[in-house]
Amino acid sequence: MNSAHILLRTQCVRCVTPLVRTAVRQTALSNGGTTHCPTLTSTCVQQAHRAFHISSGNNKHWPASPTSKANDEDTKKEKSLVGxxxxxxxxxxxxxxxxxxxxxxxxxxxxxxxxxxxxxxxxxxxxxxxxxxxxxxxxxxxxxxxxxxxxxxxxxxxxxxxxxxxxxxxxxxxxxxxxxxxxxxxxxxxxxxxxxxxxxxxxxxxxxxxxxxxxxxxxKHANPFPVPHQLPTDPVDLARFSLTRIANDLDARVTVYQMPYTDITETGEEVQEPHIVGIQSPDQQSLLAKHNPSKPVFVEGPYPLWLRKTCVYYYLLKADPVPPEEKVEECIDPELVGPEQCLHYPLWVDLDLQVHMGDDFSFDVDDLEEGAVYAMCMTGQGDQATLARWISGLQETNPILGKIPTLFRLESGPRELQDLTAAPQRPSGSDMDSEKHGVEYEHAAEEDEQQHGGQRVKQ
CATH class of the missing domain: 1.25.40 (Serine Threonine Protein Phosphatase 5, Tetratricopeptide repeat)
Structure with a gap:
């Protein structure tokens, strides 16, 4: 590497030497008028060598011109990347x-x-x-x-x-x-x-x-229950869509019991009344008609439902599970197991499959039973007075609700749900409707409240 550097420097000096000789001759002619050409000394060669191989690191010691400073500032501004x-x-x-x-x-x-x-x-x-x-x-x-x-x-x-x-x-x-x-x-x-x-x-x-x-x-179309990208902005339409999705029954009927409006009380205060939208199928109506009037029904909620990034809440009208002693086994139609039944495609088969002795079937998810759900609703406020209006609307198509006590199991819901103590004053008509159901059945409601835990509010 050292020999290569020496050869390169020698070639550079040879290239610069003719230029230096020409400059010296011109200087001599202009000064003395003689044609004598001075010889190149080692000092001239060293100066030419230094000027040609000057390091870029020494440039920082030289005073910079004002134009170069301005150019440096402009380049810095251009290089400064904005977030x-x-x-x-x-x-x-x-x-x-x-x-x-x-x-x-x-x-x-x-x-x-x-x-x-x-x-x-x-x-x-x-x-x-x-x-x-x-x-x-x-x-x-x-x-x-x-x-x-x-x-x-x-x-x-x-x-x-x-x-x-x-x-x-x-x-x-x-x-x-x-x-x-x-x-x-x-x-x-x-x-x-x-x-x-x-x-x-x-x-x-x-x-x-x-x-x-x-x-x-x-x-693309594999989901049988697609959710649109743009959900309805109207709360009534959103509640109708959500209830239809939960019910999953083509025969279910959606009913709007109350549209949102602004009411003025006797004191002149404006009260925002929420919307009430419910859904019920014919099968649920038949189950409710067979309900024992001596046993209460419960309004439970709120339960969350996520639709993409939107969360809505719904309430259930349901009953307790049927006790084992009151269950009635369904009789199988003898025509389905008669001699005319096709052996290749049997309509009813009862097989006792052999299982392993180490298998534990003491707990089965299918054996867990819950009470029957009679109806569902969505509302803007989850207080007792608002849900009582929903029960009043259900009584028009289900007259048996007038004979069944109704209890409320309301949990602490989302922020938009108001507390019972902070609920605004309601019109007198709604208070009368809320007192229609279960007044004469207070004794039965108290007995059931002692049997079941949780928060229950008698209507």
């Missing part, structure tokens, strides 16, 4: 829409031709998509994939493909496709073209795209 999330915050100051989101992406693309920091920007964009409401827009996902530099991450041979060429960029692109999959967004032809230009036909993102095209059409 990637700040781009979306600045673009969405007025309104967070699809147009402002695309504007933030365009600002990043125009800021640097090399697109430095594009991986961090894409992760920040994926995080901000739900705020702008574009998490289910395929055009926005293609716009994000377009941020990747083209034809840079394409593997050129099988060794690069084997060792996961540019793994950080490939993982980022796979994350984009996984977010599309989570939100149910189907990629299109433009997505395929972008992935082929960025990662080639053998990259992991391209393989992920191919798997999505294979599995998405198979599972």
């Amino acid at each position: 990637l999330e700040d781009l979306f915050e600045r673009a969405g100051k007025e309104a967070k829409t699809k147009a402002t989101f695309i504007t933030a992406v365009d600002v990043f693309n125009k800021r640097d031709k090399r697109k430095r920091g594009h991986v961090e920007f894409i992760y920040a964009a994926l995080k901000k998509m739900p705020e702008f409401g574009v998490e289910r827009d395929i055009a926005v996902y293609n716009k994000i994939l377009d941020v990747f530099p083209k034809e840079v991450f394409v593997p050129q041979n099988f060794i690069q493909r084997m060792f996961n060429h540019y793994p950080r960029q490939q993982e980022c692109a796979v994350q984009v496709l996984e977010q599309m999959e989570n939100h149910g967004v189907m990629p299109n032809v433009e997505t395929k073209v972008l992935l082929m230009q960025i990662f080639g036909p053998k990259g992991h993102p391209t393989r992920k795209y191919q798997r999505m095209l294979y599995w998405f059409p198979k599972f």
